[in-house]
Amino acid sequence: MKFGVCYYPEHWPEERWPEDARMMRELGLDVVRIAEFAWAKMEPAPGAYDWDWLDRAIDVLAEAGLAVILGTPTAAPPAWLTRAHPEILRVDANGRFRDHGTRRHTCPNSPTYRQFSRQIVQAMGERYGRDPRIIGWQIDNEFGGGGSARCYCEQCAAAFRTRLREKYGVLDALNDAWGTIFWSQTYTDWAQIRPPSDHIDKKNPSHVLDYYRFASDSFVGYQQEQVDLLRRLAPGRFITHNFMGLFRDLDQFGMAAPLDFATWDNYPTGNPERWRTLLYPPGADANRNDPLYAYDVGDPHVTGLAHELTRSLKNAPFWIMEQQCGHINWAQFNPGVRRGTPRLWTWHAVAAGAEAIVYFRWRATLYAQEQYHSGLLRHDGSPDVGYHDHLALQAERALLDAVTAQPADAPVGILFDYADLWALQLQPHRQDFGYLRLVYVYYLALRRLGMAVHLVPKTAVFTPYRLLIAPTAHLADGPLAQKLADYTHNGGTLLLGVRSGFKTPSNRVTDQPLPGALRDLAGATVTSWQALPPGVGVDIHTAVPHLTGPATYWIETLAAETAVPLAAYADGSGAALTEHGVGNGRVLYLGFYPTEAQARALLLHLAGQLVLEWLPDLPPGLVAARRGPYTILLNFTEQPIAYTLNARPLVVGGRDVVVI
Numbered sequence: 001m002k003f004g005v006c007y008y009p010e011h012w013p014e015e016r017w018p019e020d021a022r023m024m025r026e027l028g029l030d031v032v033r034i035a036e037f038a039w040a041k042m043e044p045a046p047g048a049y050d051w052d053w054l055d056r057a058i059d060v061l062a063e064a065g066l067a068v069i070l071g072t073p074t075a076a077p078p079a080w081l082t083r084a085h086p087e088i089l090r091v092d093a094n095g096r097f098r099d100h101g102t103r104r105h106t107c108p109n110s111p112t113y114r115q116f117s118r119q120i121v122q123a124m125g126e127r128y129g130r131d132p133r134i135i136g137w138q139i140d141n142e143f144g145g146g147g148s149a150r151c152y153c154e155q156c157a158a159a160f161r162t163r164l165r166e167k168y169g170v171l172d173a174l175n176d177a178w179g180t181i182f183w184s185q186t187y188t189d190w191a192q193i194r195p196p197s198d199h200i201d202k203k204n205p206s207h208v209l210d211y212y213r214f215a216s217d218s219f220v221g222y223q224q225e226q227v228d229l230l231r232r233l234a235p236g237r238f239i240t241h242n243f244m245g246l247f248r249d250l251d252q253f254g255m256a257a258p259l260d261f262a263t264w265d266n267y268p269t270g271n272p273e274r275w276r277t278l279l280y281p282p283g284a285d286a287n288r289n290d291p292l293y294a295y296d297v298g299d300p301h302v303t304g305l306a307h308e309l310t311r312s313l314k315n316a317p318f319w320i321m322e323q324q325c326g327h328i329n330w331a332q333f334n335p336g337v338r339r340g341t342p343r344l345w346t347w348h349a350v351a352a353g354a355e356a357i358v359y360f361r362w363r364a365t366l367y368a369q370e371q372y373h374s375g376l377l378r379h380d381g382s383p384d385v386g387y388h389d390h391l392a393l394q395a396e397r398a399l400l401d402a403v404t405a406q407p408a409d410a411p412v413g414i415l416f417d418y419a420d421l422w423a424l425q426l427q428p429h430r431q432d433f434g435y436l437r438l439v440y441v442y443y444l445a446l447r448r449l450g451m452a453v454h455l456v457p458k459t460a461v462f463t464p465y466r467l468l469i470a471p472t473a474h475l476a477d478g479p480l481a482q483k484l485a486d487y488t489h490n491g492g493t494l495l496l497g498v499r500s501g502f503k504t505p506s507n508r509v510t511d512q513p514l515p516g517a518l519r520d521l522a523g524a525t526v527t528s529w530q531a532l533p534p535g536v537g538v539d540i541h542t543a544v545p546h547l548t549g550p551a552t553y554w555i556e557t558l559a560a561e562t563a564v565p566l567a568a569y570a571d572g573s574g575a576a577l578t579e580h581g582v583g584n585g586r587v588l589y590l591g592f593y594p595t596e597a598q599a600r601a602l603l604l605h606l607a608g609q610l611v612l613e614w615l616p617d618l619p620p621g622l623v624a625a626r627r628g629p630y631t632i633l634l635n636f637t638e639q640p641i642a643y644t645l646n647a648r649p650l651v652v653g654g655r656d657v658v659v660i
Contacts, residue, residue, distance in 0.1 A: 036071025125233030245306030268298030325386025326374030353408035406628025450615030489583030523563030523580030542567030
């Protein structure tokens with residue numbers, strides 16, 4: 001287990017550096033991340049590098065016994081670059097240029113910006129790549145943040161057309177894939193194709209989905225140029241990037257592929273405000289934080305899903321590269337954080353598979369955009385709440401080391417795909433139908449049963465999972481159907497959810513009976529489907545224990561062919577749940593969008609059949625996780641919670657942790 005902190009020596013008088021380094025090491029920190037926003041300090045004029053200050057900062061930190069992570073500074077270019085080369089600036093969907101004075105205001109497809117990015121990274125790599133005090137590198141910072149994931153400039157337009165030529169070969173194939181015969185959109189020359197900006201009223205969803213894929217791949221390519229340089233110049237050092245949890249605008253699986261491990265920036269009091277409306281059912285999303293939880297802890301399941309997604313990006317342990325350690329500055333409400341809460345967050349991350357925590361930041365800054373964001377030290381340099389909490393964690397280092405040495409295995413996987421997310425975002429059909437919300441129904445039901453779960457991309461190997469849940473395999477084709485069939489033939493249990501197989505990968509509706517490419521696998525046909533308005537539902541009849549109606553929100557009527565009906569709609573319209581034996585396994589198709597209670601009932605039924613372990617009667621507010629032989633119980637409420645685990649009565653204090 002490693003602990004570290006984000007530090008900005010360029011923000012503080014140099015005579016303060018030795019004192020900071022001494023305090024960091026006495027606090028028990030191991031690593032320090034620096035320089036990710038210091039381009040203007042490192043290269044104050046084109047090609048004129050100033051390394052002396054950074055050399056001295058690294059010297060001071062290393063002499064105190066701290067290892068260093070260097071960040072490439074390409075998220076924030078210097079003013080001389082943006083003024084001399086305005087063509088590097090990002091253009092938003094309304095055609096407006098972003099300007100200097102912030103960060104992430106550049107275009108990933110700008111040849112000029114790529115050239116200058118390579119130059120600064122190469123210069124850093126040549127100077128520090130083989131320095132034994134530098135243990136790793138962070139590429140850029142929070143790709144896509146601040147609405148910067150998609151640029152609509154002329155450089156992107158040209159690169160997009162090149163990408164489409166490579167993908168489709170000829171215009172007839174593109175016109176067919178996009179269905180451009182509709183509304184006379186047909187293209188007769190590649191030059192006629194432009195990015196789907198907001199100058200278009202109603203956009204073709206196939207056109208937009210291809211642009212979203214292109215924009216995401218643009219950052220993959222931009223990042224890869226830096227990865228390639230550092231692999232050559234900094235051999236043996238890790239390379240990573242700090243992702244943003246449930247951020248939707250980039251395919252984080254693709255971004256993580258060339259990295260050694262994934263990290264993310266965790267701000268639990270802000271996470272519910274950013275993501276709660278995307279996860280909880282309509283009506284519940286008015287609360288920024290569930291009143292069940294203590295006011296300064298956030299929602300553990302919202303944060304937990306982000307932990308799990310980051311772990312799943314590489315199917316491996318992850319780091320928290322920025323961990324909140326006090327109040328933040330960017331939410332609508334920024335509550336203070338009390339002693340005990342940062343410790344709770346650390347154990348929560350460890351329970352999910354984290355093996356390093358890097359606090360943001362060392363000392364609260366005196367100026368610019370983040371003046372109200374706290375650090376381990378206050379503005380005056382005195383210890384703040386996170387500092388004191390980390391001192392308490394030092395007494396638990398041996399236990400933390402033992403727990404992080406264990407695998408974060410799971411018997412259940414949830415299929416997760418960004419193209420499915422984007423397609424449903426573009427055409428939800430019911431305005432509050434969201435991909436993340438549907439995924440979260442199953443995730444929340446599993447976590448409230450104390451069951452571990454992984455998020456699994458379509459490219460992954462499915463065999464480690466006894467149960468694989470596809471809340472919706474919306475974009476489906478023959479290869480995906482075959483891969484899922486192979487999984488079930490080998491004994492896996494697959495649960496398919498609504499809207500599966502509805503479209504092809506180009507975001508066109510299939511011309512086959514639903515669920516399209518997955519119909520033979522399901523052994524059933526969807527004969528009708530509809531989004532139900534609020535207050536409307538259809539009762540169901542089933543022998544599955546506690547799976548009671550009504551079915552609401554979205555329903556599909558199923559006609560069982562080679563499958564067996566397990567539930568039926570009370571109005572006699574058809575089956576609501578089917579099961580189909582496939583080889584040594586089986587496929588279930590759930591024809592309605594479940595509530596959490598309905599998902600819980602079905603998952604308990606399947607867990608019993610598959611002999612999967614869960615924790616019965618887990619009280620609200622108590623989060624449970626397992627790593628190897630350890631069970632970690634975390635109380636996110638104000639009050640003590642009593643719980644009996646394996647006949648052993650336990651009491652977990654408010655905002656406290658018990659490890660068994």
